[in-house]
Amino acid sequence: MTALILKKNKFRSKILLVLGTLLSISLSAQDVTQITKGVEVENLKGRTIDFSEVIKNDGGIKIVSFWATWCKPCIQELGYLNDLYDELQLDMNTTVYAVSIDDARSRKRILPFVNGKSWEFEVLIDENSTLKRKMSVLNIPHTFIIDQKNNIVYQHNSYVPGDEEEYFKVIRELN
Amino acid sequence: MIRIYFLSKIRLQVLLISLFVLKFGLLAQDKKGHLSGDFYAISQYYLEDEVIGATKLPGGQSIGINTALSLNYTWNNFSAGIRYEAYEPPLLGFEPALEGHGFGYRFAQYKYKSLDVTVGNFYEQFGSGLTMRSYYEPQLGLDNSIDGARIKFSPKGLDLTLLYGKNRKYFEKDDSKIAGLNLDVYLADYLESLNQKNLSLDLGFSVVNKNETDETGLNVPASTLTWASRIDLGIKGFSFGVEYASKGEEPHSLNGFTENPGQGVFISAGYSQKGFGANIYWKFVDNMFFRSDRESLSNVTSAINYLPPNSNVNTYRLMTLYPYATQGNGENGVNANLYYTIKKDTPLGGKYGTKISVDLSYITGIETTPTGAKTYDTKFLAFTDSLYYGNFNVEVTKRVNRQLRYVAGLGYINYNRDIIEGIPGSGFVKSLTFFTDITYRLQNRKFVRTELQHMSAKNHLGNWLLGLVEFGWSAKWSAYLSDEWNYDSGTHYYAAGMNFRKGATLVGLSYVRERSGLLCVGGICRFVPASKGVKVELSTSF
Numbered sequence: 036m037t038a039l040i041l042k043k044n045k046f047r048s049k050i051l052l053v054l055g056t057l058l059s060i061s062l063s064a065q066d067v068t069q070i071t072k073g074v075e076v077e078n079l080k081g082r083t084i085d086f087s088e089v090i091k092n093d094g095g096i097k098i099v100s101f102w103a104t105w106c107k108p109c110i111q112e113l114g115y116l117n118d119l120y121d122e123l124q125l126d127m128n129t130t131v132y133a134v135s136i137d138d139a140r141s142r143k144r145i146l147p148f149v150n151g152k153s154w155e156f157e158v159l160i161d162e163n164s165t166l167k168r169k170m171s172v173l174n175i176p177h178t179f180i181i182d183q184k185n186n187i188v189y190q191h192n193s194y195v196p197g198d199e200e201e202y203f204k205v206i207r208e209l210n
Numbered sequence: 211m212i213r214i215y216f217l218s219k220i221r222l223q224v225l226l227i228s229l230f231v232l233k234f235g236l237l238a239q240d241k242k243g244h245l246s247g248d249f250y251a252i253s254q255y256y257l258e259d260e261v262i263g264a265t266k267l268p269g270g271q272s273i274g275i276n277t278a279l280s281l282n283y284t285w286n287n288f289s290a291g292i293r294y295e296a297y298e299p300p301l302l303g304f305e306p307a308l309e310g311h312g313f314g315y316r317f318a319q320y321k322y323k324s325l326d327v328t329v330g331n332f333y334e335q336f337g338s339g340l341t342m343r344s345y346y347e348p349q350l351g352l353d354n355s356i357d358g359a360r361i362k363f364s365p366k367g368l369d370l371t372l373l374y375g376k377n378r379k380y381f382e383k384d385d386s387k388i389a390g391l392n393l394d395v396y397l398a399d400y401l402e403s404l405n406q407k408n409l410s411l412d413l414g415f416s417v418v419n420k421n422e423t424d425e426t427g428l429n430v431p432a433s434t435l436t437w438a439s440r441i442d443l444g445i446k447g448f449s450f451g452v453e454y455a456s457k458g459e460e461p462h463s464l465n466g467f468t469e470n471p472g473q474g475v476f477i478s479a480g481y482s483q484k485g486f487g488a489n490i491y492w493k494f495v496d497n498m499f500f501r502s503d504r505e506s507l508s509n510v511t512s513a514i515n516y517l518p519p520n521s522n523v524n525t526y527r528l529m530t531l532y533p534y535a536t537q538g539n540g541e542n543g544v545n546a547n548l549y550y551t552i553k554k555d556t557p558l559g560g561k562y563g564t565k566i567s568v569d570l571s572y573i574t575g576i577e578t579t580p581t582g583a584k585t586y587d588t589k590f591l592a593f594t595d596s597l598y599y600g601n602f603n604v605e606v607t608k609r610v611n612r613q614l615r616y617v618a619g620l621g622y623i624n625y626n627r628d629i630i631e632g633i634p635g636s637g638f639v640k641s642l643t644f645f646t647d648i649t650y651r652l653q654n655r656k657f658v659r660t661e662l663q664h665m666s667a668k669n670h671l672g673n674w675l676l677g678l679v680e681f682g683w684s685a686k687w688s689a690y691l692s693d694e695w696n697y698d699s700g701t702h703y704y705a706a707g708m709n710f711r712k713g714a715t716l717v718g719l720s721y722v723r724e725r726s727g728l729l730c731v732g733g734i735c736r737f738v739p740a741s742k743g744v745k746v747e748l749s750t751s752f
Contacts (some may be wrong), residue, residue: 066746069244072286073321075364082396083369102288105523109618111649114609118562139338140518143478144547146449147487151549152565163335163345167619169282171248171751177714190714190751195682196615196649196657 039172045063067099067183071169074136075161076189079146086159086166089132090185096209097181101139101161101172104148109176112194117154119199128208136164136175180205213476224498243285249346250749252278254301257742262701262723264742267299274301278314278348292316295381297351303729303738304351305380305510312381315346315355326362331355334373339516340455340474341496342436344377349729350736352510353378354502355387367399369741377502378653380513385504386422410444420460420514422504434460434498436472436515451478455721461506461584465539466496466750469584472497474517475591487549496576496588501540506736509535510736520545521571522601524621526645528665528674532625533728534573534599542593543573565607573599575629578658598640600624617647627670631728641667657682661692670697686711694725707745714751720744 068087076086090097098116102109116123116131123129133156135145143164146182149158163166170179173192180202189205191198229365240740253275256266269272275298282291296305296311317330333355335343358375371392397411404411424430432602439454457472473496480489495517503512521534521542548568552559574621575596577589607620621643627636645663652658661678675695682688687710694703708718726740 036299059640063428065244065246068248070282072284072287072289073326081412081444082410083364083384083394105525107525107647110607111615114607118609138518139335139343140520140561141336143449143451143480144489147482147489147547148549149487150447150482150484151487151551151567153485153551163333163343165333168280168333168346169716171246171280171282173248173250173749173751174716177751184530191711192714192716192749192751193709193711195657195688195711196651197655197682197685200655201685 040047047101065187066185067170067179067181067187071166074169076166077162079140079149079158079160084159089159090181093130094183096127096183096206097179098123098129098131099134099170099179099181101129101134101136101167101170101175101177102132103135103175104141104144106175107151108194111196112178112198113154113175113184114152115196117152117156117201118139119203120155121152125208127203127210129206133157134158134159134161134166136161136167139163151179179204219525222366244282245281246752247279248749248751249277249279250748251275251300252408253746254741255744256302259723259740259742260314262725262740262742263660263741264723267302268306269299274299276301276304276348276351277679280315287321288319289321290318294740296602300351302741303507303605303736304375307380308351310381314353314378314381315607322362324365326360326364328360328362329358331357331378332360332373332375334360334371334390336371336390336418337414337438337440337453338476339414339518340453340476341418341436341500341515342363342388342390343516344391345516350510350615354511354513357383358388367396377512379503379506384418384422388418388420388502390416390418392416392708408446410442411708412442414438414440415490418500418514420500420502422502426505428461428494430461430467430504431459434500436476441668442506447481447483449480452476457498457500457615460500460504462499462501463507464499464509467588468481469582469585470586470588472498473501473588473590474498477565485553488547490544490546491520492544493518494542494576494591496539496578497538497542520573521599522547522569522603523603524662525659526621526643526647527645527678527692528645528663528676529621529623529641531667531671531674532639532641533569533666534601534625535630537575537598539580539599540588541573542576542591542654543571543599545572546570554656560608560610560678562609567603567605567607569601569603571599571601573597596626597624597630598626599678602657606639613651615649618645620644630729639667639668639670641665655682656684671696696725716747718745718747718750 067147068091071087077082151192176194179187182188255273265417266272278295279292293315295307295314309329315331319328333344344354346357355378356375360373363370368390374389379438389412394414413552418434421433436457442451448575455474459469461467475494478491500515502514506512517538517693519534519536547639550566554563574593577592577594578586580586601623603621605618609615623641625639643665647661649659659680663676665674678692680690689708703725705722710717723742729738
């Protein structure tokens with residue numbers, strides 16, 4: 036009985052500590068090129084590229100969205116962004132980078148899938164989730180908005196219809 | 211005992227306080243580095259339900275929790291990270307051996323130009339994973355990160371990786387030592403003529419050796435060498451790839467201690483242009499489970515390589531009743547996918563274009579002839595009459611206007627329970643499922659989403675009907691109600707829940723009555739028993 040109480044108290048104290056620590060950590064703007072320095076992803080041609088260099092060389096506003104060919108809400112979100120991509124690119128100086136976490140099971144489907152859907156934006160492949168871990172992504176879809184100075188100014192986990200309106204609001208403030 | 215308890219408690223507190231202080235230090239002096247991380251907790255209060263066979267946790271406990279906190283620190287070329295995990299006790303369906311808490315993962319990494327050195331835990335994949343893949347999949351309770359050292363060298367047109375270490379198992383490590391080398395060469399980076407023709411040609415080679423002390427008394431070899439070579443070619447819209455792998459003799463529990471070598475082949479071909487994409491993937495494997503513990507029967511732990519299933523990923527709930535699990539001892543399968551967009555501003559395409567996808571999977575056993583008590587001959591690449599899994603799906607996605615979007619489709623599955631679930635005599639389940647998924651946007655961030663699915667199935671559990679309604683009334687809040695009804699037995703499996711979302715934080719509360727079944731991620735499956743109760747989920751990134 037004493038051992039059980041001890042065990043329960045022990046675990047409760049740890050949970051509280053973890054939560055307390057989390058609550059005390061405030062969100063601060065992070066420079067994504069620092070967090071992801073040297074992290075390699077592939078483009079659709081199979082070339083290995085440094086993700087931080089891709090972001091650094093962009094210069095504009097970036098939407099980075101983690102997705103997979105089997106993730107229905109991701110496809111819904113990216114479908115809407117594709118429909119609005121002319122406006123995002125031309126009027127709002129924004130590029131969308133869709134980072135696929137498809138592994139060896141569905142990796143070869145990405146290119147035909149993207150072309151078949153007529154998606155216009157940049158697609159990158161993070162096959163063993165290295166970039167996903169570096170950017171602390173737990174579930175997909177997970178979307179980041181990165182400003183012209185490469186700071187993460189907004190991030191969002193999951194997707195429900197209308198979330199893209201929030202992205203537009205944030206991007207308008209950056210323009 | 212009490213001393214150990216206090217020591218572990220103090221160690222954790224010191225760590226968390228250090229990180230807390232470190233974070234504030236970093237906020238004050240951002241140039242000294244960046245700290246980021248994530249946290250998740252999933253907890254369920256279990257109730258008993260005799261009708262569906264739902265029980266409490268083993269040992270009679272009512273509450274299970276899986277939780278983990280990850281922290282990553284980056285400063286110029288240096289980075290380090292930890293993940294603290296707790297399963298107290300693990301949720302139903304996870305391996306009970308996971309119970310406990312501790313640092314499941316910690317690493318330090320230094321990168322300088324083309325050189326990358328990591329010590330501690332790391333994840334790695336060679337080629338498509340046939341020889342080696344270490345990765346993290348918390349939904350399965352899977353983390354086979356390697357604890358050791360890795361060096362990567364990546365000058366222009368080349369990636370070279372060398373590694374050495376041991377596989378993680380729960381909060382310990384398997385005893386076997388793993389050493390590996392991988393080389394990828396991108397010829398288009400060297401030959402300008404290839405670039406001018408818009409042609410890519412990549413070559414790859416991997417070799418992995420496992421050394422495991424023989425404690426079985428069966429006189430099995432201590433070392434097993436696995437190698438693979440591959441070629442990938444791309445020109446304009448066409449792509450083609452082949453990977454061949456060979457594994458030395460490795461008797462273990464999952465292959466019945468066979469003395470045969472193993473082999474595997476992946477062949478892929480695809481073509482795509484804007485509005486159209488097609489791909490075909492052929493996979494043949496024979497005795498290719500590569501294990502870091504030859505006596506383990508777990509399909510979640512002790513894997514060195516990765517054998518993806520050659521089947522579609524079905525996400526609509528009723529079709530997940532019959533998922534395919536990779537048969538690493540021998541399978542031969544083809545998977546084909548076609549994606550097409552009917553153009554905008556046409557009668558069928560409407561204002562936004564209509565998307566169509568077609569998927570086909572056909573997987574059989576392999577043809578073998580015994581040549582001894584523990585050896586056999588294999589007919590290379592031959593299909594057999596023994597069907598393991600067949601699946602055909604058609605799906606149409608259409609956005610009608612700014613408010614209305616729908617998905618409609620059907621899926622046929624022929625599922626060999628004898629093989630996939632390992633229940634001899636249970637036969638095939640043939641099912642046909644129709645599904646619709648409709649989203650309607652209202653004013654002021656409100657939306658309604660409905661799903662209706664019907665499965666007619668012969669054998670096993672029979673026919674099902676599923677209805678789901680989800681309603682969102684602001685950017686932060688949504689709620690859902692669903693019922694999965696087996697109308698042959700009259701059993702309802704229902705769920706009602708609410709979600710709160712703010713930035714990268716997600717909180718969910720639900721009351722569920724869930725059926726049993728296989729939960730499969732990437733072809734690796736764990737059996738999840740029926741359960742009933744209240745579930746709380748929290749995840750956040752920072």
